[in-house]
Amino acid sequence: MELEDLxxxxxTDPSRHGExxxxxxxxxxxxxxxxxxxxxxxxxxxxxxxxTALSEHEKFAGGSLQSWVNKIAYNKIRxxxxxxxxxxxxxxxxxxxxxxxxxxxxxxxxxxxKRRSLRRRVEALATxxxxxxxxxxxxxxxxxxATELGLVSGTVRxxxxxxxxxLEAMATPR
Numbered sequence: 001m002e003l004e005d006l007x008x009x010x011x012t013d014p015s016r017h018g019e020x021x022x023x024x025x026x027x028x029x030x031x032x033x034x035x036x037x038x039x040x041x042x043x044x045x046x047x048x049x050x051x052t053a054l055s056e057h058e059k060f061a062g063g064s065l066q067s068w069v070n071k072i073a074y075n076k077i078r079x080x081x082x083x084x085x086x087x088x089x090x091x092x093x094x095x096x097x098x099x100x101x102x103x104x105x106x107x108x109x110x111x112x113x114k115r116r117s118l119r120r121r122v123e124a125l126a127t128x129x130x131x132x133x134x135x136x137x138x139x140x141x142x143x144x145x146a147t148e149l150g151l152v153s154g155t156v157r158x159x160x161x162x163x164x165x166x167l168e169a170m171a172t173p174r
Contacts, residue, residue, distance in 0.1 A: 003028075003065045007057065025050040028066055032073045037080060045080055049073045079139030086137055087115070121170045129163035132156055 003024060010017040029049035034042040049072050053060075060068050122133050135145035142160060146153040 007065055025053050028069050029073045032070050036077050045076045049076050083139035121167050125163055129159050132159040133163045136160055
């Protein structure tokens, strides 16, 4: 059965065709994603892609469903990479880090300690700032965060700047 036909059937009878469509979408997404990121992240991103494709199915206007799912997967991967880069940037301190191949157990423990410290600092922020930083760490742009929260993107950028300033101040030893 063609994927587009399965989607049409699912739209008319979700309980009967939902599981089959979900499996097919997950498989498509996983194949695309696994070529681009490590396996643990690939499973999570494939799941997120499937959920997005099913919840946003009314936006599919025709054409190749596989191409549409791949585009969703591409966006999930891009946001994943952005989130990782932002987290690394927030965790970076003034000392240079060793390349990944030269890291020791102590270095990895230090990174885990920094991540926990960052989480605690983010949790200590006032709610308007914490919500914006959470969205930023999930890989969303200020415009996407603004849309999600129903705010103007300028407000999100200002809150993000102030939150990062507060996080840096909390990280500086007194």
